[in-house]
Amino acid sequence: xxxxxxxxxxxxxxxxxxxxxxxxxxxxxxxxxxxxxxxxxxxxxxxxxxxxxxxxxxxxxxxxxxxxxxxxxxxxxxxxxxxxxxxxxxxxxxxxxxxxxxxxxxxxxxxxxxxxxxxxxxxxxxxxxxxxxxxxxxxxxxxxxxxxxxxxxxxxxxxxxxxxxxxxxxxxxxxxxxxxxxxxxxxxxxxxxxxxxxxxxxxxxxxxxxxxxxxxxxxxxxxxxxxxxxxxxxxxxxxxxxxxxxxxxxxxxxxxxxxxxxxxxxxxxxxxxxxxxxxxxxxxxxxxxxxxxxxxxxxxxxxxxxxxxxxxxxxxxxxxxxxxxxxxxxxxxxxxxxxxxxxxxxxxxxxxxxxxxxxxxx
Numbered sequence: 001x002x003x004x005x006x007x008x009x010x011x012x013x014x015x016x017x018x019x020x021x022x023x024x025x026x027x028x029x030x031x032x033x034x035x036x037x038x039x040x041x042x043x044x045x046x047x048x049x050x051x052x053x054x055x056x057x058x059x060x061x062x063x064x065x066x067x068x069x070x071x072x073x074x075x076x077x078x079x080x081x082x083x084x085x086x087x088x089x090x091x092x093x094x095x096x097x098x099x100x101x102x103x104x105x106x107x108x109x110x111x112x113x114x115x116x117x118x119x120x121x122x123x124x125x126x127x128x129x130x131x132x133x134x135x136x137x138x139x140x141x142x143x144x145x146x147x148x149x150x151x152x153x154x155x156x157x158x159x160x161x162x163x164x165x166x167x168x169x170x171x172x173x174x175x176x177x178x179x180x181x182x183x184x185x186x187x188x189x190x191x192x193x194x195x196x197x198x199x200x201x202x203x204x205x206x207x208x209x210x211x212x213x214x215x216x217x218x219x220x221x222x223x224x225x226x227x228x229x230x231x232x233x234x235x236x237x238x239x240x241x242x243x244x245x246x247x248x249x250x251x252x253x254x255x256x257x258x259x260x261x262x263x264x265x266x267x268x269x270x271x272x273x274x275x276x277x278x279x280x281x282x283x284x285x286x287x288x289x290x291x292x293x294x295x296x297x298x299x300x301x302x303x304x305x306x307x308x309x310x311x312x313x314x315x316x317x318x319x320x321x322x323x324x325x326x327x328x329x330x331x332x333x334x335x336x337x338x339x340x341x342x343x344x345x346x347x348x349x350x351x352x353x354x355x356x357x358x359x360x361x362x
Contacts, residue, residue, distance in 0.1 A: 041089045048084040061088045112345050113197035121190040135180045142175045155179045156186040226299035228266040235263040242308045253308050255358035265300045277307025327354045
């Protein structure tokens with residue numbers, strides 16, 4: 001679930017419309033001018049050549065296919081004529097991102113990772129606990145399922161101090177309490193989290209493994225794969241059928257499946273996420289309790305069922321009108337759901353991408 005890898009033969013970004021290309025594979029863009037009234041856009045004049053398509057030009061010049069078509073009074077399915085003059089609305093940030101070197105991209109990833117960790121350990125309205133060294137007080141509103149022990153562990157506080165400060169051992173949902181954070185313990189935990197985040201951001205992202213290219217059918221079966229040869233059309237129908245049976249929006253399930261794998265089953269990410277819905281083995285085992293039977297994440301029907309049940313569970317937590325929180329929860333976990341949840345930067349990008357696909361499938 002937490003891996004965002006592309007596999008050869010699957011163009012997930014095509015559904016969103018904006019694609020970044022590797023520097024050096026595309027020639028330099030023509031002279032551009034600002035597009036008035038549209039920030040972060042520049043216009044490039046272009047004359048259509050043999051083999052050009054709207055989507056191909058959008059990829060080459062880092063533009064949105066829909067904007068390119070609308071600006072030139074075309075539809076996204078229009079055929080281009082050789083010699084036709086077009087204006088291409090280039091997305092400036094996308095073009096800049098495509099031109100960044102590997103070193104610059106690594107520096108940006110590290111910067112974002114460090115900022116995310118620091119945000120988790122920053123409390124704007126903390127106050128000192130008078131008479132108690134190395135302690136700060138933070139206000140917290142109790143949520144469903146939380147206990148004195150879980151809150152103490154989350155904030156790096158002593159359970160006994162937390163209970164005595166609030167004069168109770170049992171908590172009520174919605175109750176406002178004060179949490180005495182042990183500053184030295186919190187700082188040590190922050191230092192460890194920073195090291196892990198920097199190490200993860202410094203690593204070069206690797207693509208997911210495409211098992212069907214390396215294993216024979218007998219080896220696939222021996223490895224536990226079932227129904228991995230289903231076409232994308234068949235997988236799409238399976239997702240729609242499963243979502244309807246369990247009261248989940250088919251468009252949402254399809255959008256998640258497309259973002260995760262392009263509706264393709266024999267995939268395992270570096271993080272260990274499996275199949276169409278890119279489920280971690282632990283999540284599949286967890287969803288087995290809701291299915292009433294063991295779910296094999298390497299079986300296409302079981303993988304789709306586990307993903308749909310997980311979406312149903314998240315919708316129950318977030319509510320029927322908080323689709324973006326359900327999407328964020330699928331990527332980040334249940335910590336992305338709540339009144340004022342803290343989303344990581346990559347979670348926000350994931351929500352934006354899935355939402356764009358979801359709207360097109362409605």
